[in-house]
Amino acid sequence: MERLRSLLRPVTSVPLARHVLVALIALVVAMAVIGSSSQYLQTRYAEMAYFAIAAGGLTLLTGLSGQLSLGHGALMAVGAYAATLVLERAGGETLADVFLALLTAIAVCAVVGVVVGVPAARLHGPYIAGATLTLAVAVPRLANQWEALGGEQGLQVPVPRASELPAWIQDLIWFFTAVEIDQYSFLAYLGWLLLAITFVALANLSRSRVGRRWRAVRDDDVSAELAGIHLGRARVVAFTVSAMCAGLAGGLMAMNVRLTAPGAFTITLSLTLLAAVVLGGLGSLTGALIGAGVLAFLPHFATDLGESLGFSATQAAEVTPVVYGLVLMLVILLAPAGIVGSLRPLLARISSRTSSLGATKEKTP
Amino acid sequence: MQQFLDTTLGGLVLGAVYAAFALALCLIWRSTRIVNFAQAAMAMVTTYIALSLINADVPYWVAFVAALAAGFGLGALIERVIIRPVEGKAELNAVILTLGLFMVLHGLTAITFGVQHRGFPAPVSTNAIEVGDTSIGITPFGILSIVVVAVVMAGLVVLFRFTDLGLRMRASAFNGEVSRLLGVRVGRMLTLGWALAAAVGAVAGMLIAGGDLVNPSFMDPFVIYGFIAAVLGGLDSPLGSVIGGLILGLSLSYVTGYVGEHLAPLVALGILMVVLLVRPSGLFAAAAARRV
């Protein structure tokens, strides 16, 4: 064991190498699990992947730079519409179309992220909450305004058929999982691959000088500014990175749902993402992943619970947001020193074992 | 010209309701430095309570008072049980807490009453008033709405300016510790502030619902419009909230009438950002600049 550890030390002592190693192991495990799962579960895993990407971006923003965004549902909408329009124009039949669509979603959201992030950087607390909440309401409504965006009915999203994927991908998947790739597993594999890449990037970013600056800004913005950190710039960069994650998540969501319509991007979606981040623990990517898992799997259980209580289907569907709301409230009420403050020691303990991007130092509030 | 007049009158009615809603937020902000993002959901709950009563053949105005009383009780309960632990804590906590409450109230109402749209009656006609043979863009219910909001505001002014209770409430909001040293039961005053705010919100809910369809989401836009109206006038200023509400109501009415209704939230966002960045203490706040 000791020899193994010393052999691995060159890898584990470099953060980037360690993150890549962990991500690779996780990815292989995820692919094995996805490959042996039912179609229903594959869809859930795909959903979990895009929620985790969005939640990861949000956790970076809220947990690391201390800003709150209730507008990430809107940013996902932007990403979803961008990806959908590209897929429509390009035909959406090849893998290249898919990547072009996702890159476009990320790029468009980067621009939106800067546009929103610059004014948002000057706001705090309830003001940034109100402003981003307005964003969450305003942006999806735009689709109703313009014909090209499909109005209330939304746009169909073309997705490549598994049989049209390059042979080497089909072979690779078959080699790993001994199961033929199909449409559902393709989206799950794609989601988890992109999730792994995103998390490695986010983990590294948070360990870098940029990440240290964000934490400094979060912990004490006045001191950070006195230490020569450009507050506004640090916050705008954090917002932009987080918006790019939301864009990618939105693009993936569009392909999974196969329909991009304004009704999918409600205030509840934005608040749900917040619930995932708060539940998993602010500032921790592992937490974001756990939270995303809850987002993907809870609705099914909650709806079952509702139906077993004798609710109609529409009523049962409302059990999920109640649970999310309760989660938000309970976390706040049972962690009275503040989530940002009181969960940090706990997170630090967790993150010293896993390579999450949890805070590296403990700070009593 | 006719359209301009109609749009303006419609905007004034809308503005009066936004004003009531902003006033509710302002009352809570002044006493506890919390923006209550659950305000709209609370008003939605009380409106549903009134609807159940009306459907059970209770007269409209009795149901109206019941909604008010329910709001009062709900506000007090929420302050005591849920909000008290986070008062004076990190501001992010209260924001997340009230958002959680929003989701819970929203979901529970949907489970209890269903998500379908239901008609909500109005005590007076909701058809446009006709002068000669042209109809003008205001309804008797619209006029009633403005009157009700005006009465509520006058009542609050009397309470805060001229009564000992109002003085205690203002003192508790401005400086809790000193007020306690002077013998004021500050905790009670804060509870009362939330209760009053929720009652005002309940009034707004009744006015929004009147003559229209309601479902658990019908108040959702007011989460943001109430907030924007309050910020527009300066969250600390009740008079500012009222003026902010009217300005927002008129602006959104013009946008809806002349540009497109789906752009209204975006315009509202634009107004909010301009106010926050250019004049963060609100258009009418006399007090020192606030940190946004």
Added chain:
Amino acid sequence: MFAVEELSAAYGPVKALNGVTFTAARGQVTAVLGANGAGKTTLLRTVSGLVRSTAGTVKLNGKDITRTATEKLTSYGLSHVPEGRGVIAELTVTENLRLGGLHRATGSEPMPVGRVFELFPRLGERREATAHMLSGGERQMLVIGRALMARPSVLLLDEPSLGLAPRVVSQIFDLLRGLVQTEELTVVLVEQNARSALSIADHGVVLNLGKVVASAPAAELAADEQLRHAYLGF
């Protein structure tokens, strides 16, 4: 009569008050003196219940008021006057005074706001001004006047001289001396400005690091050169 016995209080592990005992006689000014951090303000805040005591008792006219809720103390006739910044800045002068009279000592006659304006004519001139417009001296007059509205028998004053010009300090102390006589007040005066405080006090208590290091008639304290140098800074 106002008496504190073996009163202790702590901020976490830090003991801020360590068994403080003293008595303030009726109709007299008792000055509590000491350097910054000696525990003077903590003493008042503990008496008022703003800081929780860990041991000891506080007695007001023979009645034990230890750990009584802060809000109830004015009805017992005890008024704590926070330093001048304790005006409610958003309310007007008259509103601040009215507020002071809302919860007065049980069984006492209400005091007309005009009475305060007689005592402090300067406040009368500014009765409709919002308190944040007042000067430091005017604020100090306002918090004292506001406390008097509650008809207290015991007045706890926290650093009334803080941040005021020497001329204003002596003005306020003269007014205070006069009030003790006309209103039969028992005054506990917490002060860092020991020289001025001893000039109007009957008795002095010196605190250091949360403990009483001296308790004697004011004249005696003022004459003790060693004590003055060690603790009082003049």
